[in-house]
Amino acid sequence: MYDRLRVAADAFDRTIGWHRVGFLASLAVIAAAAVVLWHTLQGIDTDEVIHALRGFSWRDIGLAAGFVAAGYFTLTFYDEFALHTIGRSEVPYRVAALAGFTSYAVGHNVGASAFTGGAVRYRVYSMHGLSAIEVAKVCFIAGFTFWLGNATVLGLGITWAPEAASSINQVPAWINRTLAIITLIVLATYVGWVWRTPRVIGRSNWEVTLPGGPLTLLQIGIGIVDLGCCAAAMYMLVPHEPYIGFVTVAVIFVAATLLGFASHSPGGLGVFDAAMLVALMQYDKEQLLAGLLLFRLLYYLVPFALALAILGCRELWLGMRRARGGAPAQPGPESADHRPG
Template structure:
């Protein structure tokens, strides 16, 4: 069986190419999501959405903004943790925070975050002597933290409320719970694997020593806090009736986020929104109120940080150019 799978993988790689397959999958996800989204909102009176936006208590928006800010603050530790993992303890937190915040803000909105976020990180870290391989290692460790956190939240959440993702991923409840428990077993196996002795991945000029057991647990905690803050922001912006538990909302939110990430659509546009609506409307939420909450979250989590990141990066470039010209015009 393993030999057959390898033969299929080799055939796909040689005859089609994994890049083309990835693009095709992204296009398929976006197309399906837009079709679903249209079916859910095409007959919606957007005047009702405007009313729902105006009716949202301002303190809900303020509290959601605080949790979004806390989520982005946690994101900065993805980079700090990665820098310490690859042995660059000389890079201070302020630089890690700058690279982490701007790379994720730009990557979230532009799409293809692996490349766009990596380019932003390289621009920031190259001033501290990191080369392209070092930045790739930072991206790898930060990405590992992201996936460990997501897998843990989904594993625990779906095991607790297995029917929460049924509207998004229509599988039997027993299968959802089984997959969640299998995910938790894989996570526990990975933690045990890195706990026993140092594990190195990569070869030749690109090698990374994976964080050990205790540090891997720290990665998971960082990821959970990040996702928890963002899910709390979304939970606060949701209608108060009917009631939805935080864990159920968190599972729907993380699932929608991952689908948006997989689509490579800028900001998960269309995909994230369709998944959120699909996951919530079966609970008899008012469509206009749900859409208003999703739109507010988009503003707080995507647009505002993106604008701030562009201002910060633009200001940094102006400062770097100004300092460069000052040195050139100074006494020799």
């Protein structure tokens, strides 16, 4: 049965191509979001949006910014965890923090984060002796951490508040809750699978030993904290009335983020916003739109500008070192033996 499925998948890839399906699916998501956004924003009063922006308290903005900063700080541990997983724990945390922050800040804004974020990571890690395959492994483990966190948050959140997911996919709440419980069962099964014995995936020189049971729980915990911080930032920026619980907003936020991620549009632009506006229709549209604009400023634009400044200054510094006859570009400004420093 497995061989037949593999043969069918290979034949489909040769004749049509999975990349074409993915591209068309992304276009379909973006087109649908554009239509929804167009209809949703009909009648929006720009003056009221500006008034709503001015109405935000500095306390709410400060708390949202703090949660965003905490979220990006947590993102650095995606890379730190991945480096330990592939056996490169000698790479200093500051390098993992630089690669993690800048790759996600750039990838979130440019889109196609698997490629753009991977390119940034390679530029940083190659200066410290990591090969292209090792960087690919880091990207894989970091991405896996992200998806484990998303699956856990959505599984727990939708089990608790299935109507939150129904506001986006228009599926009956009991179906969403059933799917969420199945997701949690699959996650528990996976944790039990890696707990029993070391699991290796891949082949030839591209093999990754998956984290064991305790480390997988840590991996899931990192993803939960990251998503929790991001959802808390968004929660501080939605209108206070009518009251909606944090879990409901968090489920909607994570689902909307995943839709934006699936579209590959820069920052999920249009897709994320349409999903949030549709799912939170009970809020005043102008006030909710103002909150979404502030969130984009805090979570996307400010970190993006900071990441570009950091990467630009780093490249300038490396160029000046080479011009002065300093250390060569490989393995980089750190010592070649990769000792933590």
